[in-house]
Amino acid sequence: MFKRELAKRNKLLGIRRERAHPKFSPVTIAMLIVLILYVASLFLLFFWAVLTAFKDPLLDFRTNTYGFPVEWVWNFSYVFTQFVVHVSTETRVGVVGMAEMYLYSFLYAGGSAFFNTLVPCITAYLCARFKYKFSRVMHTTVLITMVIPVVGSLPAEIRMAQSLGLYDQIWGMWILKANFLGMYFLVFYNIFKALPASYTEAAKIDGAGNMSVLLRIALPLVRNTFFTVFLIYFIQYWNDYQTPLIYLPSYPTIAQGMYTVSVTPTQEMSYVPMRLAAAILMLVPILVIFLIFQKRLLGNLTVGGIKG
Amino acid sequence: MDESRITKADIPVTEDGVQPSSSGGDKREFHLKGSQKDMIFYVCMIAGAVIQFAVCYVWVNVSSFIMAFQNINVATGDISWTFGNFGDIFVELSWPNFWTMTKNSVLAWLLSLVVSIPLGLLFSYYIYKKMPGSIFFRAVLFMPSIVSAIVMVTMFRYFVTSAMPDLMNDLFGVSMPNVLDPATGHAFGTVMFYSIWVGFGTSVLMYSNGMSGIDPELVDAVHIDGANGIREFWHISLPLVFPTLSVFLITGVASIFVNQINLYSFYGGTAHASVQTFGYYLYMATKQADGDYGSYPRLAAFGLILTAVAIPLTLFVRWLLEKFGPSED
Numbered sequence: 001m002f003k004r005e006l007a008k009r010n011k012l013l014g015i016r017r018e019r020a021h022p023k024f025s026p027v028t029i030a031m032l033i034v035l036i037l038y039v040a041s042l043f044l045l046f047f048w049a050v051l052t053a054f055k056d057p058l059l060d061f062r063t064n065t066y067g068f069p070v071e072w073v074w075n076f077s078y079v080f081t082q083f084v085v086h087v088s089t090e091t092r093v094g095v096v097g098m099a100e101m102y103l104y105s106f107l108y109a110g111g112s113a114f115f116n117t118l119v120p121c122i123t124a125y126l127c128a129r130f131k132y133k134f135s136r137v138m139h140t141t142v143l144i145t146m147v148i149p150v151v152g153s154l155p156a157e158i159r160m161a162q163s164l165g166l167y168d169q170i171w172g173m174w175i176l177k178a179n180f181l182g183m184y185f186l187v188f189y190n191i192f193k194a195l196p197a198s199y200t201e202a203a204k205i206d207g208a209g210n211m212s213v214l215l216r217i218a219l220p221l222v223r224n225t226f227f228t229v230f231l232i233y234f235i236q237y238w239n240d241y242q243t244p245l246i247y248l249p250s251y252p253t254i255a256q257g258m259y260t261v262s263v264t265p266t267q268e269m270s271y272v273p274m275r276l277a278a279a280i281l282m283l284v285p286i287l288v289i290f291l292i293f294q295k296r297l298l299g300n301l302t303v304g305g306i307k308g
Numbered sequence: 309m310d311e312s313r314i315t316k317a318d319i320p321v322t323e324d325g326v327q328p329s330s331s332g333g334d335k336r337e338f339h340l341k342g343s344q345k346d347m348i349f350y351v352c353m354i355a356g357a358v359i360q361f362a363v364c365y366v367w368v369n370v371s372s373f374i375m376a377f378q379n380i381n382v383a384t385g386d387i388s389w390t391f392g393n394f395g396d397i398f399v400e401l402s403w404p405n406f407w408t409m410t411k412n413s414v415l416a417w418l419l420s421l422v423v424s425i426p427l428g429l430l431f432s433y434y435i436y437k438k439m440p441g442s443i444f445f446r447a448v449l450f451m452p453s454i455v456s457a458i459v460m461v462t463m464f465r466y467f468v469t470s471a472m473p474d475l476m477n478d479l480f481g482v483s484m485p486n487v488l489d490p491a492t493g494h495a496f497g498t499v500m501f502y503s504i505w506v507g508f509g510t511s512v513l514m515y516s517n518g519m520s521g522i523d524p525e526l527v528d529a530v531h532i533d534g535a536n537g538i539r540e541f542w543h544i545s546l547p548l549v550f551p552t553l554s555v556f557l558i559t560g561v562a563s564i565f566v567n568q569i570n571l572y573s574f575y576g577g578t579a580h581a582s583v584q585t586f587g588y589y590l591y592m593a594t595k596q597a598d599g600d601y602g603s604y605p606r607l608a609a610f611g612l613i614l615t616a617v618a619i620p621l622t623l624f625v626r627w628l629l630e631k632f633g634p635s636e637d
Contacts, residue, residue, distance in 0.1 A: 025536060025537030025538070026537075027433070027537050028437065031430050032439065035434065035445045038449070039444075039448050042452070043448075045464060048463075048471055119356070123354060126354050138357075141361070145365070147622060147623070149561070149562030149622055151566060152590050153608075154590065154594045155375065155607050156604075157364070157368045157372075160371060179360055180361065183555075209345070209349075210345065211349065238456070239457065239459075240456075245595065258462070259458045259573070262462050275462055275466070276462065276466065279463060282456060283459050290454045298450060298513060
C-alpha cells in the first residue's frame, strides 16, 4: 500500500519520523487571526458578565451598561437567597431555594451520568467478550439507532414515564438515562475487544468467576475512560434544563431554576446584574470541574465511522 | 469466551493441594458447566440493559407510532382511531408557518454544513499542527460546550441587547436595534450566529484527536514531495479524518428535524413563528401541552411525518458519503 511504500522510501532516505517543526502558512496565519478574534469575543462576554454582576442594578447598570462598576456591589448573597422556583404539583407545593436546587442538580446529573456510563460499559464488555449471537445483535442495534433518527417521541416517552411511575422522580430519571445506546458503547466496546483473551482466561483458571473478572480486571482497565465519559455526561446533565423542566416539576435543578428566573419578569431577579450573578453562581461548579479535569476531558476520545 | 483449549490438566492445584473438581473430571462436562455459568452471568448482566431498551426505546417509539393514529378523549379516556392527526397538525401550524419552519430548519443545517464544519476542520488542523497557542485554543473552543446553554444565552442576550447598542452609540454614533426582536428581521440571523459561535467544542475536539492519529511519515513524505499546508490539509488530513467527519455529517441530517438552535433558551415558549424550527416547535408544543394528552397524538403524527423524511434522507447521505467520500488510499 501507499503508506508502506512511503515508510520504506523515508527509511532509505534516512528521514526521521518526528513531525517537522510547525511552519506558518497563509492558512495557519488566517486561522490564528480568526482564533484570536474568537477567543477575544468569548472572553469579552465573560468579562462583561462578571463586571455587570457586580453592578448596582438600579443606580449603576441603567446608565453604565458596559463600563466598570462605579461601586462594586456583592449581588451574589442576595441572589443566593432570592433565586427561588415556585413548585406547584400534585405531590408538592412550595418554594425551592438555590441550595436545594444544587442538591437536585447533583443527584440528577451524578446519578444519570453514572448509570449512563455504567450500562454501556457493562453491555460493551459482555458484547465484546462473550461471543454469542445476541452480542452481535446488541452491537448492530447500537449502530442502527445511531444512524436512524427518530423524531417527536417525547409525548410517548412522557406517557410511558407517567404510567411506570418514573415521572417526577429523580431515580426515575436515572432509569430513563440508563441506556446502552450511543457513541460511548462503541468506545468501551473497542477497548474490551482489544483486550487480550489471556487477561481474563488466566484469572478464570485461577478460580475467578465471571463477576470477579468483570469487577477486578475489566472495569479497572477502563477506569480512565469510564471517568472521562462520566464527566462528559455529568456536565451535560448539569447544564440540561429542558429534561428536568418536563420530567422533574417537583425537583427543580439549578439549570431549570436559571431558566425559570430568566423568563420570569415579575420579580427582583429580573434585573440584568442579578440574572448575570445567578448565571455565574451556576457556572462556578462546572468551571471548577473543567479546570481540574480539562486534560481528561480534552483527552483522546475519538469517533470512528458508522458501519452497519 | 474461547475455553476450548482449557483441559483439566490446566486447572491449578489449590493451596490445600486439591485440584478443583470438575464434576466427574470429564473434559466435555467441564466445558458445559463453564459455558452454562457464562450464559447465566451473561443473561443476568445484560437483562437490565435489554429491558431498559425494550421499554424506553422500543415501547416508546411503538407507542409514538400508534399514538399518531389515535384520538384521545381526555374527559372520558376513550380512544378512537383516525388519520385526522396528520391533517390537523398542519391546520394547527398553518401552511405559511410550516414553510417558515422548514426553511429555518434547513437553513440552520446548511449554515452548520457550510460554516461550522469547514471552520471546525480548519481550527482542528491548526491545533493538530501544534501551532502557537494550540492547547489554549483547544480548551477555549471547548469552553462553551461545558457552559449551560441557558447561562451562555443569558450572558449573550443581555450583551447584545443592552451593552452592544450603548457601545455602538457611544463609539460610532450608530443606533443599533434590538437584534433579538423578530420585528427587526435580525432575530434568526443573530440566533444562528450564536449557535455557530458556541458550537465548535465537540467537533474540534473529535477532529483534532482524529488528526493526531495521522502517521507523521505520511505528512513528511508529502512535504518532501513539495506539498504546502493547504495541499497537506486537503490530501492528507481531510481524507484521514473523514470517518470522524462522516459521523457528524450523517447524524447532522437528523439535526434538521431536532435542532432547536437554542430558541427555547432565548425566548422560552414564546418564540415568534418567523424564527421557529421543527425541533423547537416539537419541544415547545409538548411542554405547553403540560399533561394534556389530547394534543399528544397530533405531535406524534408530526414526529412520524418528520421521521419518515429523516430516515431515507439520513440513509441517502450515508450512501453518498460511502460512495463518493475519500478513501485512505
